[in-house]
Amino acid sequence: MEMLAQFGRSLVPPRLAAWVDRQASPIVFALVTLFVIVLLLGAVTTDNFLTIFNLKTIIRDAALVGIMGIGLTFVTLSGNFFLLSMKETAALCIITFAMGMSHGYGFELSLLATLIVAVVAGGVQGLLIGLGGNPIVVTLGAAGMFYGIASWWSDNLVISFRRPNDAEWLGTGSFLGLPNITVAFILIAVVAEIVLRYTDFGRKVYLIGANRAAARATGHENLPMAIKVCIIASVCAGFVAVAFAAQISSAQANYFSSEFGSSGDMTILVIATVMVGGNSIMGGYGSTLRTSLGAIFISVIDNMMVLRGFNSGPRVLAVGLMIVFSIVVFSLARRGSRAQE
Amino acid sequence: MNGHLSLADRLKNRVVENPDLSFAVLLAVIVYGYFAATNDLFMTHNTTFAIMERFAVLGLVALALTLCIIAGEIDLSIGSNAALTAVIVVRFNDQLGTFTALAIGLVVSTTIGVIQGYFVAYLRVRAIVLTVGTLMLLRGVALFVAQEKTVMLTEFDVPDFIQTKMLAYFSPASFLVIAVFILVGIFMAYTKYGREIYAVGGARKEALAAGVNLKRPMIIVFSISGFCAGLGGAIIGLRSGTAQALGLQYLLLAGTVAAFIGGVSILGGKGGVIGAAIGTLTVNFLNTGLVFNVTPAYQVQLYLGILLIIVIMFQTGSRIFDARQRRKAVLAAVDERKVALLTKKRQVLAT
Numbered sequence: 001m002e003m004l005a006q007f008g009r010s011l012v013p014p015r016l017a018a019w020v021d022r023q024a025s026p027i028v029f030a031l032v033t034l035f036v037i038v039l040l041l042g043a044v045t046t047d048n049f050l051t052i053f054n055l056k057t058i059i060r061d062a063a064l065v066g067i068m069g070i071g072l073t074f075v076t077l078s079g080n081f082f083l084l085s086m087k088e089t090a091a092l093c094i095i096t097f098a099m100g101m102s103h104g105y106g107f108e109l110s111l112l113a114t115l116i117v118a119v120v121a122g123g124v125q126g127l128l129i130g131l132g133g134n135p136i137v138v139t140l141g142a143a144g145m146f147y148g149i150a151s152w153w154s155d156n157l158v159i160s161f162r163r164p165n166d167a168e169w170l171g172t173g174s175f176l177g178l179p180n181i182t183v184a185f186i187l188i189a190v191v192a193e194i195v196l197r198y199t200d201f202g203r204k205v206y207l208i209g210a211n212r213a214a215a216r217a218t219g220h221e222n223l224p225m226a227i228k229v230c231i232i233a234s235v236c237a238g239f240v241a242v243a244f245a246a247q248i249s250s251a252q253a254n255y256f257s258s259e260f261g262s263s264g265d266m267t268i269l270v271i272a273t274v275m276v277g278g279n280s281i282m283g284g285y286g287s288t289l290r291t292s293l294g295a296i297f298i299s300v301i302d303n304m305m306v307l308r309g310f311n312s313g314p315r316v317l318a319v320g321l322m323i324v325f326s327i328v329v330f331s332l333a334r335r336g337s338r339a340q341e
Numbered sequence: 342m343n344g345h346l347s348l349a350d351r352l353k354n355r356v357v358e359n360p361d362l363s364f365a366v367l368l369a370v371i372v373y374g375y376f377a378a379t380n381d382l383f384m385t386h387n388t389t390f391a392i393m394e395r396f397a398v399l400g401l402v403a404l405a406l407t408l409c410i411i412a413g414e415i416d417l418s419i420g421s422n423a424a425l426t427a428v429i430v431v432r433f434n435d436q437l438g439t440f441t442a443l444a445i446g447l448v449v450s451t452t453i454g455v456i457q458g459y460f461v462a463y464l465r466v467r468a469i470v471l472t473v474g475t476l477m478l479l480r481g482v483a484l485f486v487a488q489e490k491t492v493m494l495t496e497f498d499v500p501d502f503i504q505t506k507m508l509a510y511f512s513p514a515s516f517l518v519i520a521v522f523i524l525v526g527i528f529m530a531y532t533k534y535g536r537e538i539y540a541v542g543g544a545r546k547e548a549l550a551a552g553v554n555l556k557r558p559m560i561i562v563f564s565i566s567g568f569c570a571g572l573g574g575a576i577i578g579l580r581s582g583t584a585q586a587l588g589l590q591y592l593l594l595a596g597t598v599a600a601f602i603g604g605v606s607i608l609g610g611k612g613g614v615i616g617a618a619i620g621t622l623t624v625n626f627l628n629t630g631l632v633f634n635v636t637p638a639y640q641v642q643l644y645l646g647i648l649l650i651i652v653i654m655f656q657t658g659s660r661i662f663d664a665r666q667r668r669k670a671v672l673a674a675v676d677e678r679k680v681a682l683l684t685k686k687r688q689v690l691a692t
Contacts, residue, residue, distance in 0.1 A: 134607040141649030148643020281470045317481025323474035331464045
């Protein structure tokens with residue numbers, strides 16, 4: 001490991017090396033270097049990987065998970081860990097939207113209904129978390145409830161609505177050669193980053209996440225913040241549900257648990273984007289930009305493995321390894337740079 | 342010591358000493374009573390046997406989660422670990438024989454637990470964070486072992502054996518699980534290591550300051566948790582004769598509900614094995630009763646979720662209430678002192 005670190009350091013300019021030294025321990029640097037080398041080798045040797053079309057595909061694949069990840073980042077940054085109910089919220093929203101569309105209420109009304117459902121779902125969870133419930137346990141229970149309601153409402157059947165309909169533009173249209181969902185991903189990423197960096201609200205998110213006691217002493221309670229960030233996360237999940245339903249003009253409660261993604265668990269994939277991006281899980285440190293990059297990074301690895309003909313097993317394994325790897329790397333890096341607790 | 346107390350008084354003392362456990366027993370009796378009253382078939386020998394059969398699997402998961410939560414952590418990878426062991430045991434059962442397959446599966450699941458516990462203590466990360474990663478990782482490994490197929494047994498001697506009815510209500514599987522419960526209960530209550538687990542859960546900083554090495558309790562908790570998850574997965578796999586790499590996701594929710602009904606606190610340091618058993622029984626009464634009332638399987642989640650939220654609200658509410666009471670007491674004490682001071686001042690001024 002040490003030799004590898006030496007070798008890695010000899011490759012980069014001295015100022016960068018000094019910066020890295022300040023950031024992380026040699027082991028971390030060696031691991032990251034190793035990873036970058038593997039990635040670059042993979043990119044060069046995989047056929048059809050470095051094409052414009054494939055790059056677009058990568059970003060498009062990252063978009064839906066990325067949007068949910070951006071929503072979840074607010075929760076994580078504010079020190080409320082993460083919501084284990086992301087895919088179930090999305091399931092409830094997709095059923096709401098499809099019910100609206102199939103009964104002929106039109107796109108706008110269905111979207112509005114979905115948003116209301118998402119806001120209520122997020123608000124209830126936020127309230128319980130803000131009052132002192134553990135985020136993991138509360139959202140685990142909420143997840144069971146939302147999924148139960150969604151499958152009960154739809155009788156666990158596929159609800160499809162007729163094409164052409166006025167939602168299709170969102171799922172299948174494109175703008176300046178980019179699919180609309182990709183455009184939405186970019187827009188949401190930019191807006192979220194601006195909100196976090198330059199608004200009062202954004203700074204409060206960081207404050208409450210970094211030091212809850214200090215935030216409390218200055219009059220910023222976690223309760224309103226928990227409600228707000230949970231609503232943001234739920235609305236992002238709701239938007240993803242609408243976009244997904246608009247893409248395929250149908251909905252089922254288990255779309256996000258069985259047919260979506262290689263792993264069969266969208267929630268974990270969303271949490272993975274937050275973690276692989278290197279946001280601090282205890283809150284207060286990170287950004288939505290990191291999450292977006294995390295989503296794209298996971299998508300790159302997945303895409304590369306698909307192009308090389310791997311089955312779903314190794315691909316899930318790779319994402320799992322990436323999460324564990326990033327946890328180990330970032331916690332070691334933090335140990336190097338900051339005093340413990 | 343309590344010899345001269347009447348039975349009712351002794352019962353009352355028990356209830357006052359363990360409010361959480363009493364709540365759990367009450368809830369269990371209510372759920373059982375409701376289904377027994379509304380359905381004729383519920384209170385029969387066969388149903389009790391079926392409930393005990395469910396107890397075998399869910400009890401193990403609830404026990405594992407209870408231990409983790411007592412230590413102040415949550416093991417989210419429990420379903421993945423169970424699924425991985427189920428896949429390993431079912432896949433290798435025919436080639437290597439049941440005992441070898443079971444041994445391999447349990448060694449793997451326990452080792453996974455040990456590694457997780459070590460990393461939680463060494464990296465000082467919360468187990469929630471690490472186990473989200475291993476949740477996905479273990480699914481990947483399970484998919485790999487199962488070669489992305491549903492693995493199946495070809496001979497059904499073993500499934501038949503572990504479901505043999507014994508003593509009316511039990512089977513080899515449920516006897517084994519009850520034995521595990523008793524062993525873990527003795528371990529938690531009467532050994533130094535068990536008390537260490539309570540200590541790092543309830544007051545981690547104090548425990549560490551008192552010289553507890555965090556690695557030991559964490560490794561013990563997560564190895565027991567891994568072992569229980571693995572055994573649960575193996576029992577499910579062998580009983581049904583099939584195993585899926587992506588299955589058993591529901592275990593986490595059901596196990597958490599059972600653990601919380603059993604009286605663990607998310608702050609750690611509270612709860613116990615008896616609570617886990619009662620919590621599991623409550624969830625099983627609910628599950629079985631819902632099946633009797635022809636509820637679709639996907640809706641059971643709804644009720645479990647509602648139950649979990651209710652229990653959490655109850656806990657959070659009582660915590661907020663306690664804090665209010667304590668603050669009130671402090672304020673009252675301050676007021677009392679102030680009044681005393683004022684009267685003294687007045688007396689001094691008057692003279």
